[in-house]
Amino acid sequence: MKIHRVQTTPFSDQKPGTSGLRKKVKVFRQPHYLENFVQAVFDVRPSLKGGVLVLGGDGRYFNREAIQIILRMAVANGVARVIVGQGGILSTPAASCLIRKYTTQGGLILSASHNPGGPDEDFGIKFNTPNGGPAPEKVTGEIHERACEITHYRIADIPDIDLDTPGRTTVGPMGVSVVDSVNDYAELMQSRFDFDRMKALFQDGRFSMRFDAMHAVTGPYARRILEDMLGAPAGTVMNGQPLEDFGKGHPDPNLVHAKDLVDALYTDDGPDFGAASDGDGDRNMILGRQFFVTPSDSLAVLAANAHHVPGYAKGIRGIARSMPTSQAADRVAEKMGIECFETPTGWKYFGNLLDAGRATLCGEESFGTSSDHVREKDGLWAVLFWLNLLAVRGESVADIVRDHWRQFGRNFYTRHDYEGVDVAQAEAAMNQVREQLDSLKGRRFGNFTVALADDFAYTDPVDGSVAEDQGLRALFNDGARLVFRLSGTGTAGATLRLYVERYEADPERHDQDTQEALAPLIDIAEEIAGIRTHTGRDAPTVIT
Numbered sequence: 001m002k003i004h005r006v007q008t009t010p011f012s013d014q015k016p017g018t019s020g021l022r023k024k025v026k027v028f029r030q031p032h033y034l035e036n037f038v039q040a041v042f043d044v045r046p047s048l049k050g051g052v053l054v055l056g057g058d059g060r061y062f063n064r065e066a067i068q069i070i071l072r073m074a075v076a077n078g079v080a081r082v083i084v085g086q087g088g089i090l091s092t093p094a095a096s097c098l099i100r101k102y103t104t105q106g107g108l109i110l111s112a113s114h115n116p117g118g119p120d121e122d123f124g125i126k127f128n129t130p131n132g133g134p135a136p137e138k139v140t141g142e143i144h145e146r147a148c149e150i151t152h153y154r155i156a157d158i159p160d161i162d163l164d165t166p167g168r169t170t171v172g173p174m175g176v177s178v179v180d181s182v183n184d185y186a187e188l189m190q191s192r193f194d195f196d197r198m199k200a201l202f203q204d205g206r207f208s209m210r211f212d213a214m215h216a217v218t219g220p221y222a223r224r225i226l227e228d229m230l231g232a233p234a235g236t237v238m239n240g241q242p243l244e245d246f247g248k249g250h251p252d253p254n255l256v257h258a259k260d261l262v263d264a265l266y267t268d269d270g271p272d273f274g275a276a277s278d279g280d281g282d283r284n285m286i287l288g289r290q291f292f293v294t295p296s297d298s299l300a301v302l303a304a305n306a307h308h309v310p311g312y313a314k315g316i317r318g319i320a321r322s323m324p325t326s327q328a329a330d331r332v333a334e335k336m337g338i339e340c341f342e343t344p345t346g347w348k349y350f351g352n353l354l355d356a357g358r359a360t361l362c363g364e365e366s367f368g369t370s371s372d373h374v375r376e377k378d379g380l381w382a383v384l385f386w387l388n389l390l391a392v393r394g395e396s397v398a399d400i401v402r403d404h405w406r407q408f409g410r411n412f413y414t415r416h417d418y419e420g421v422d423v424a425q426a427e428a429a430m431n432q433v434r435e436q437l438d439s440l441k442g443r444r445f446g447n448f449t450v451a452l453a454d455d456f457a458y459t460d461p462v463d464g465s466v467a468e469d470q471g472l473r474a475l476f477n478d479g480a481r482l483v484f485r486l487s488g489t490g491t492a493g494a495t496l497r498l499y500v501e502r503y504e505a506d507p508e509r510h511d512q513d514t515q516e517a518l519a520p521l522i523d524i525a526e527e528i529a530g531i532r533t534h535t536g537r538d539a540p541t542v543i544t
């Protein structure tokens with residue numbers, strides 16, 4: 001086996017964002033581009049030499065090619081064994097599960113998550129540490145620094161490795177284990193949820209469900225778990241075949257992109273329960289018949305009902321949510337007398353809290369929920385949690401959520417995304433808010449008075465690390481909030497996100513339309529940021 005030491009020069013744009021390095025496929029396919037980044041990972045993680053690496057991706061275009069390149073680099077960099085998902089397929093939570101279960105030195109996950117795939121679309125790569133979670137900022141910073149000074153990478157001359165047949169092979173001194181993509185993950189789910197009870201729910205014949213895998217990675221996972229193991233009728237899983245271009249769709253499980261599922265649920269005789277997951281299987285959308293559960297409410301409801309589910313029946317230690325996520329979970333934590341944490345956007349910030357046993361459930365408003373069973377958000381886990389809950393409580397999704405609102409009050413919540421905006425225009429809007437931060441406090445807008453306005457910064461309570469510039473926020477004195485943030489996952493132009501929240505205690509007013517309930521605050525946001533003026537857009541691209 002010949003090992004080449006290939007000369008290279010750095011690329012200036014290899015800085016990981018909210019979740020790994022995401023670029024157009026064309027960028028990744030430039031000579032040396034992927035190789036430089038992967039070598040930077042090997043260089044800053046010396047434990048991978050002689051160690052075990054987990055490798056897999058969401059099956060998007062370039063996935064297989066990238067895996068072969070990484071395998072050749074792994075041999076050349078002295079990795080002892082690589083665990084690869086069959087066909088190169090691993091959902092993000094399944095990769096996290098494998099990294100932890102087989103006490104490995106980390107993993108490389110290939111995905112651009114909810115971003116579209118195909119030759120003209122997006123690709124991504126992310127390094128996860130031995131705890132199974134996305135590398136913290138310190139590590140991604142080191143990788144980026146290394147990528148900026150790289151001069152060589154190491155790659156072996158070996159034929160392509162068969163990824164489709166499970167089993168063990170060797171390549172020179174390195175072992176390669178091709179593993180079933182679903183087995184270990186399904187076993188983990190069995191250890192947390194009451195499979196018999198969920199099975200009975202499907203057998204009963206009065207309950208029906210639809211799961212939209214959006215032609216992305218969760219297809220095989222959902223089919224195995226929902227249809228094979230839990231006995232849901234064939235066809236429960238729709239769009240279950242992973243495709244390299246996600247069937248030309250946008251694998252983002254929200255009301256706009258999972259439209260077929262939403263249409264199926266919004267009929268009088270539609271399924272009782274609907275759910276969807278994203279490109280890499282870490283997001284979830286939860287629907288009841290003619291009812292949408294906001295991700296923020298979902299986190300709060302799961303926390304308040306955790307005692308109904310075997311894996312959490314002994315109680316949860318704490319709840320963590322990202323800053324823009326609604327404060328609905330805070331009310332549950334308060335009532336339960338447990339800690340509640342507010343972290344910056346991105347799952348990597350939950351890692352320390354989970355490792356330290358201070359948080360059991362975590363959530364993000366961006367359709368992300370999970371627990372300490374892995375160190376990533378986990379789409380199917382959230383779906384099974386809901387299913388377990390529906391089986392135990394025997395009520396509809398809508399009734400469970402309405403009941404929750406009656407007990408805790410309702411946090412009306414929406415996010416408005418302005419996608420593909422000119423970078424300078426997006427920054428102009430952000431700057432307009434930033435300039436007012438000092439003068440906003442005490443200012444009145446209609447019925448709302450600003451109690452605090454700042455640029456969110458976070459000090460990790462476990463290791464003391466500080467993350468700054470994590471979003472601009474205006475908090476009003478009755479718990480209402482506005483948050484302005486630029487996305488860190490996009491690959492073209494800028495995406496400006498506006499997050500809006502208001503608390504309503506009165507059950508008589510819980511059935512208002514969300515956009516109407518929040519209209520005065522949406523107007524205030526425009527007054528403060530002038531997003532429409534700066535971008536020339538008269539409406540957001542996506543409202544969730």
Ligand code: VG1
Pocket residue numbers: 018019112113114115278282283322345346347364365366368486487488489490497
């Ligand atoms: C978005 C979401 C964030 C999420 C991230 C990765 O980031 O807002 O909550 O963690 O995507 O999700 P941003 O920087 O674009 O707002 V995934 O499913 O794409 O790994």
Ligand code: CO
Pocket residue numbers: 113114278279280281282283
């Ligand atoms: Co994702």
